[in-house]
Amino acid sequence: MTLHTRTVAELGQGLRRREYSAVELAQACLGRLESAQVELNAMITITAEQALAEAAAADAALAAGRAGPLAGIPLVHKDIFCTEGVLTSCGSKMLANFVSPYDATVVARLKAAGTVMLGKANMDEFAMGSSNETSFFGPVRNPWDPRRVPGGSSGGSAAAVAARLVPAATATDTGGSIRQPAALCGVTGLKPTYGRVSRYGMIAFASSLDQGGVITQTAEDAALMLGAMAGFDPRDSTSVDMPVPDYCATLARPLEGLRIGIVREFFDEGLDPVCEQPIRAALAEYERQGALLREVSCPNLPLSVPTYYVVAPAECSSNLARFDGVRFGHRCERPRDLMDLYTRSRGEGFGAEVKRRIMTGTYVLSAGYYDAYYLKAQRVRQLISQDFARAFEQVDLLAGPTSPTPAFALGAKVSDPITMYLNDIYTIGANLAGLPGLSIPCGFVGGLPVGLQLIGPHFSEALLLNAAHRYQLETDWHRRVPSAWA
Amino acid sequence: MSLTRADIERIAHLARLNLTEAEIPVYVDSLSRIVDFVSELERADTGGITPMAHPLPGLRQRLRADVVDESNRRDLYQRNAPATQAGLYLVPKVIE
Numbered sequence: 224m225t226l227h228t229r230t231v232a233e234l235g236q237g238l239r240r241r242e243y244s245a246v247e248l249a250q251a252c253l254g255r256l257e258s259a260q261v262e263l264n265a266m267i268t269i270t271a272e273q274a275l276a277e278a279a280a281a282d283a284a285l286a287a288g289r290a291g292p293l294a295g296i297p298l299v300h301k302d303i304f305c306t307e308g309v310l311t312s313c314g315s316k317m318l319a320n321f322v323s324p325y326d327a328t329v330v331a332r333l334k335a336a337g338t339v340m341l342g343k344a345n346m347d348e349f350a351m352g353s354s355n356e357t358s359f360f361g362p363v364r365n366p367w368d369p370r371r372v373p374g375g376s377s378g379g380s381a382a383a384v385a386a387r388l389v390p391a392a393t394a395t396d397t398g399g400s401i402r403q404p405a406a407l408c409g410v411t412g413l414k415p416t417y418g419r420v421s422r423y424g425m426i427a428f429a430s431s432l433d434q435g436g437v438i439t440q441t442a443e444d445a446a447l448m449l450g451a452m453a454g455f456d457p458r459d460s461t462s463v464d465m466p467v468p469d470y471c472a473t474l475a476r477p478l479e480g481l482r483i484g485i486v487r488e489f490f491d492e493g494l495d496p497v498c499e500q501p502i503r504a505a506l507a508e509y510e511r512q513g514a515l516l517r518e519v520s521c522p523n524l525p526l527s528v529p530t531y532y533v534v535a536p537a538e539c540s541s542n543l544a545r546f547d548g549v550r551f552g553h554r555c556e557r558p559r560d561l562m563d564l565y566t567r568s569r570g571e572g573f574g575a576e577v578k579r580r581i582m583t584g585t586y587v588l589s590a591g592y593y594d595a596y597y598l599k600a601q602r603v604r605q606l607i608s609q610d611f612a613r614a615f616e617q618v619d620l621l622a623g624p625t626s627p628t629p630a631f632a633l634g635a636k637v638s639d640p641i642t643m644y645l646n647d648i649y650t651i652g653a654n655l656a657g658l659p660g661l662s663i664p665c666g667f668v669g670g671l672p673v674g675l676q677l678i679g680p681h682f683s684e685a686l687l688l689n690a691a692h693r694y695q696l697e698t699d700w701h702r703r704v705p706s707a708w709a
Numbered sequence: 710m711s712l713t714r715a716d717i718e719r720i721a722h723l724a725r726l727n728l729t730e731a732e733i734p735v736y737v738d739s740l741s742r743i744v745d746f747v748s749e750l751e752r753a754d755t756g757g758i759t760p761m762a763h764p765l766p767g768l769r770q771r772l773r774a775d776v777v778d779e780s781n782r783r784d785l786y787q788r789n790a791p792a793t794q795a796g797l798y799l800v801p802k803v804i805e
Contacts, residue, residue, distance in 0.1 A: 320789075321789055322788070322789060324782065324785045324786055324788070324789070416765075417764040417765060418764075418765055418768075431763070431764055432764070457773065460770055460771050460772075460773070461763075461770070461771075463765065463768070523753065526749065526750060526753055528746075529746055529747040529748075529749045529750050530750065532743060532746065532747050533747050533750070540724060544725075547725075548791065549790070549791070549798050549800055550786075550789070550790055550798060551786075551789035551790060551791075552789075552791075554791035554792070558801050559801065560801050560802075560803075561800055561801050561803055562725075563727075563801070564800060564801055565725040566721075566722075566725050566726060566727035567727045569724075569725055569726050569727070570726050570727030570728060570729075571727075573726070575732075575735075578726055578728075578732075578736070579736065579739055579740065579743075581724050581726065582717070582720045582721060582724055582726065582736060582740060583740060583743050583744075585720050585723050585724040586712075586716075586720050586740065586744070587747075589720070589723060595751075596747065596750075598760050599750050599751070599753075599755065600747070600750055601760035601761045601762070602753075602755035602758045602759070602760050602761075603750050603753045603755060604760075604761040605755075605758050605759060605760065605761040606753065606755065606758060608761060608764075608766075612766075640739050640742070640743060641742055641743065641746050644746075654764075655761075655764070656764065657764025657765050681765060681766075
């Protein structure tokens with residue numbers, strides 16, 4: 224019985240019909256996760272024993288008719304989410320020995336819905352990277368071509384779903400870390416509105432930008448997962464107290480009359496011309512379904528990368544000040560004094576890119592530079608947000624590419640941080656403005672997947688998922704599996 | 710504009726990061742390029758624009774009631790600490 228290519232929705236039906244048990248499903252996925260490690264390195268920790276116990280509990284709940292909506296669905300969590308009693312490394316040497324004493328709210332909610340955690344997915348260190356090459360635990364490889372990167376920072380989550388090791392993975396997105404790896408791996412990735420999903424227990428990188436979300440095969444699965452993850456959490460002071468709609472109920476709505484804005488600035492000279500054709504074809508499919516396409520402009524959007532590389536490092540330098548070698552995390556050997564303890568523990572525990580961002584942030588916040596860099600960036604951020612707000616007066620959704628290029632070769636961009644940062648040129652805007660966005664597979668170039676990005680107004684996840692689902696009903700890009708993993 | 714070795718040493722000190730001799734020139738180069746890159750923001754006309762303080766318009770940081778709602782879990786939390794004694798975190802001697 225082939226289980227690994229099935230979606231969350233399909234697996235849920237099979238489990239309820241007792242075609243297979245949650246334990247059998249967990250065993251099948253665990254086998255694939257373990258055997259894929261050598262080639263893909265998608266995981267930091269595999270929690271087989273705990274997974275089988277959770278699966279047995281799901282089977283008992285299914286038998287007793289008291290199962291949660293996602294009972295028995297196997298998944299992996301990005302290693303940025305705290306998981307009680309399980310190593311939570313955030314891809315860093317700094318936390319290579321950190322066993323979380325509690326569950327993140329996202330983890331607790333998905334557990335309550337009945338999901339079975341199979342382990343913790345690899346990621347860029349502290350989610351700082353666009354290729355998964357900054358992980359202390361080694362790079363993740365792209366299932367479509369193991370010489371190429373899976374994107375980042377949620378590279379392990381995207382690769383695990385793309386190779387059909389698991390049907391779903393949690394992920395986080397600060398500047399594109401869900402959508403860009405989803406695009407590069409040919410899977411569906413949803414970044415919700417800022418505040419929609421609790422950040423409690425999600426190790427902080429840039430608190431005004433970070434948002435948890437999900438990577439799945441389909442928009443339907445993303446709707447199922449988001450429904451379980453989203454909602455108000457008093458433990459996150461930026462969590463928004465708004466009801467969570469039934470995202471599945473509106474998935475199939477026709478798109479007749481939907482106004483889709485094609486963002487002029489997303490089709491700039493940075494976009495690899497070979498990627499433009501599948502994006503244009505996807506837009507034509509929307510037009511065929513009755514959507515109205517019109518060009519819109521967000522003139523300040525080209526400034527989103529420099530804005531982000533002031534705001535995000537500033538928040539990172541503050542958030543990562545907590546790693547002091549005293550309360551948890553890496554501590555240097557034989558410190559001479561307290562200053563030596565701090566500086567050597569941090570110098571040894573953080574990798575090169577994390578140190579670069581901490582120092583960039585320290586610099587832009589330091590005396591004499593705060594106004595010129597940090598305050599200026601927050602003003603430009605306001606302009607970018609206003610551009611989006613004006614666009615949404617004319618259209619319902621925005622569309623464009625997720626990433627300027629398909630997956631690039633391992634090592635190709637590690638020596639030049641600016642080149643690496645420009646990978647996120649089309650995704651960062653949504654984070655700066657707090658908007659929800661998703662990426663869906665829309666074609667291939669040279670055997671590598673291309674992602675279409677949709678961005679909506681605040682709290683428009685239902686519409687985004689609806690638009691993505693309707694596209695997936697008429698196309699099969701999201702059903703393609705790399706031949707080595709079919 | 711370019712950062713100097715002294716700038717990097719000052720920033721590293723403020724950030725409490727010990728850099729090796731080999732790392733310093735690498736960060737002089739890459740931070741200089743990043744600072745040049747973000748200086749592009751200067752060309753944006755932001756006259757009269759309020760700096761953005763929250764990604765959701767109209768929302769502010771929520772405050773909770775000032776009441777105790779967590780139990781004492783010190784022993785559990787200290788399992789992750791590099792060095793503790795009698796419930797205290799151990800650090801090198803600070804006061805002679």
